[in-house]
Amino acid sequence: MSARLEHANITVRRPDRTAETMRDLFGWRIRWSGPSIGGGRSVHVGGEDNYIALYSPKTPPGEGGSSYEAAGGLNHIGVVVSDFEATERRVLAAGFETYSHSDYEPGRRFYFRDGDGIEFEVVSYDIVATSAPRP
Secondary structure, three states: OOOOOOEEEEEOOOHHHHHHHHHHHHOOEEEEEEEEHHHEEEEEEEOOOOEEEEEEOOOOOOOOOOHHHOOOOOOOEEEEOOOHHHHHHHHHHOOOOEEEEEEEOOEEEEEEEOOOOOEEEEEEOOOOOOOOOOO
16 A cells, blocks of 8 residues: 555634745645635645645734644655755745755755745755755
C-alpha cells in the first residue's frame, strides 16, 4: 500500500492574506475558499496534488506557546523549490526575515516565519552540498 500527503490544515488569523502570500512566494494557486466548520472560513492554497488548508475560526485565534514544546505542535512546513535564490529574494521582499541557512547533503535550506508565526523551511535539492553550514 502506498500513501501520499494531500493536505495539512492550519489555523491562521487571515486566510485570504496568508493564501496570497503563499501564491506570491511559491507560485501556488487558490484551489477553493469558503465557509467552514464553526462559522469559520477556509482557503485551500497549493498545487494540483497537494495543498495547505488555511482555516480561521469565527472568533479570532489566540497566541500559542512554542510548537516544539507542545504535543501536536506544528513545527514547520517544508517547501521544495526549483529556484532557491529567487525564492529567498521574494521572501525577503515580502518583509520576512530568513535564518538558519544551511548547505547540507543533498541540498540547501533556509527558514522564515510568516505573519502568523508559522515557520516554513525552504529547500532546494539542485546541488550536492560539500561546504559547511552558512552562518
